[in-house]
Amino acid sequence: MDEQIKGNTKKMSTISLCFMFALSYFVFECLFFALLSITAVADMINTNVKGLLDNLSDTGLLFFGILYCFVVYLPLGILGFIMAKKIGDNFIKQVIIVLPVIVMGILLWYTGYSSSIKNINDLAWILYDLYAMWGVVLIGGLEDYVSNTGILVYLNLAAVFIPCMAFLMGVWSEKYLTRYVSRKKIKLVSAAIPGILVICILTTVLVPNSKMFTAYTYPKVDGATAAIPFGKVLIKELAGVSNRKADTVRFSTTHDAYVRLIEKKADIIFVAGPSDEELKLAEQNKVKMKLTPIGRDAFVFLVHKDNPVNNLTVKQIQDIYSGNVTNWRQVGGEDNDILAYQREQNSGSQTFMENKVMKGINLAVAPTEGKPDSMGGLIDAVADYKNSKNSIGYSFYYFANEMHKKESVKFLSVEGIECNKENIISKKYPFTAVLYAVTREGEAQDSPVNRMIAWILGEDGAKAIEKGGFVPMSKK
Known part of the structure; x- marks a missing residue:
């Protein structure tokens, strides 16, 4: 009878400790949320902290991440240290105490995972984000370093394990570390670690x-x-900024970039060749532009994957976009009308289409819905199942194959030649596009933009161009 009572007491003790840890976890979570909700704190984070992070190198950000973990999870580590004597040496019991918090986190993570696997910033993740807020903030910083969204989703699961590990480390420190090191030394080391990390960051x-x-x-x-990917590689290589800072690089569009260069709001732009209107605008502003070829891309034509047509000749493309061919049956396809998407005037892809593909042949007037306002919008329109039997569009190879890839879209061969890196390098593919570094003439030889161009044209620059998705001009 006495043994049964002792067993029940032990069971209740474990349940009580489970409840105590879960309650502590939620209290700390609420305090963290309340802290971020204070306007003054939020303003400080948006200005001072984000400004600091933007100016740190990748190594500095690593130290900052470790410091964040240590400071934020220290309370749970201290809690584990204090509760260690009540918990005892039983490892299974120690794990059971944190298990309810972990199980709840996994269930909430799975809710987000099953609803929106591709994007951890989707609204479907809100419950998990609130539940594991401390860790989610930390894992979110990895978005600049982990391009694979699938891996990022699984890393996000770690957000619920980190606080539990902090608690258990506190328990183990008291139970095992104190056998070899005095409590006083443990406290001194714990107090010194943040200072050491701050020194490393500075x-x-x-x-x-x-x-x-x-x-x-x-x-x-x-x-x-x-x-844009090339721009991110370039600032990282030439200014030594972190991936976080490089990821903030944003370019406008080809036409807007030319306008900004002409108006002296930009020093250098990376674009396709200028349109007649852009050349005229430069002349009106008495600006002479210098075009330096730095890389090659390809101009691709794309259709829905359900379209049986896999190849077009240059003449067939010209006939489709001039309006002379209006049905897929005329080019070896099924009996369906052709919906030929175009881009807006002065966009880089539209200028290439007019100058290099049509070569003076007038484009048919496209309806408003046939002119998406972005390259991504055009690809999305072709990918739409509603247009699967009709649509055709165009884009640049790297953008359509990497930056805005759609599984429901396929690239057409032109004159029987497939568009791939090998055919771009060899120039076998008929429509090879050039990426220019465009500056204003008259810049001093040692000016920042000329030093940048000299670096780009060198060996290291060629590697950066390849990382950015283009083929260096020097590559044969």
Whole structure:
């Protein structure tokens, strides 16, 4: 009878400790949420903290992440240290205490996973984000370093395990570490770690930058949408900024980039060749532009994957877009009307289409719905199942194959030649596009933009161009 009573007491003790840890977890979570909800704190984070993070290198951000973990999860570690004597040496019991919090987190994670696997920023993740807010903030910082969204989704699950591990480490420190190290030394080391990490962070900031530019002296760069990945690689290589900072690089569109260069709001732009209107605008503003070819891409034609047509000749493309061919049956397809999407005037892809594909042949007038306002919008329209039997569009290879890839879209061969990196390098593919670094003439030889171009045309620049999705001009 006495043994049964002792067993029940032990069971209740474990349940009580489970409840105590779960309650502590939720209290800390609520306090963290309340802290972020305070306007003054939110303003400080949006200005000072984000400003600091933007100026840290990748190494500095690593130290900051460790510091964040240590400071934010220290209360749970202390709680584990305090509760260690009540918990005892039983490892299974220790795990059982944190198990309810972990199980609840996994269930909420699965709710988000099953609703929106592709995007951890989707509204479907809101419950999990609130439940594991401390860790989600930390994992969210990995978005700049992990491009695979599938991996990022699973890393997000770690957000609920980290606080539980902090608690268990506190327990283990009291139970095992104190056998070899005094409690006083543990406290001293715990107090010293944040200071050491702060010193490490400051060191990464204060050590002189060996790169060509700093984030403040970096030229004003703009360009086409398709050149954004190259722009991110470039600022990282030449200014030594972190992936987080590089990920903030945003280009306008080809036409807007030319306008900004002509109006002296940009120092250098990465774009396709200028349209007649852009050349006229430069002449009106008495600006002479210097075009330096730095890389090659390809101009591709795309249809829905359910369309049986896989190849078109240049003449057939010209006939479709001039309005002479209006049914897929006329080019070896099924008996369906052709819906030929175009881009707006002065966009990089539209200028290439007019100058390099049509070569003076007038384009048929496209209806408003046939002119999406972005390259991504055009690809989305072709990918739409409603247009599967009719649509055709065009884009640049890297953008359509990497930046805005759609599984329901396929690229057409032209004159029997498939568009791929090998055929772009060999120039076998008929429509090879050139990426230019465009500046204003008259810049000093040692000006920032000319030093940037000299670097781009070198060996390291060629590697950066490849990382950015283009083929270097030097590659044969």
